[in-house]
Amino acid sequence: MKTTLLNGVKLFSIFFSLFLMACGNDAANKTATMDSTSTSTAVDSTVTYDISLVDNKKDPTCGMPVTAGITDTAHYEGKVIGFCATGCKEEFLKDPKASIAAAELK
Numbered sequence: 001m002k003t004t005l006l007n008g009v010k011l012f013s014i015f016f017s018l019f020l021m022a023c024g025n026d027a028a029n030k031t032a033t034m035d036s037t038s039t040s041t042a043v044d045s046t047v048t049y050d051i052s053l054v055d056n057k058k059d060p061t062c063g064m065p066v067t068a069g070i071t072d073t074a075h076y077e078g079k080v081i082g083f084c085a086t087g088c089k090e091e092f093l094k095d096p097k098a099s100i101a102a103a104e105l106k
Contacts, residue, residue, distance in 0.1 A: 054082035060103035
């Protein structure tokens, strides 16, 4: 009788361990899926600005009209200057006096 009881306890322990391991794997898969989804959502979002918020008609670095879209801005001598890309803003900030005339301020 003791042998039967010990065998039953052993079987129960094995099945319980398998059950716990199976549940743990499912939770890990769900976490990985959620992480990859949230990462792609963050990458896809971009900020755009309305042209009425800026004081220029053209991107001073590349000459693109601000009506095509503004993704970054900078303040220069009390004016808000809009740029089509962050790279254009960075280039402008290196020497703003040299390229401000190309902005065609309103």
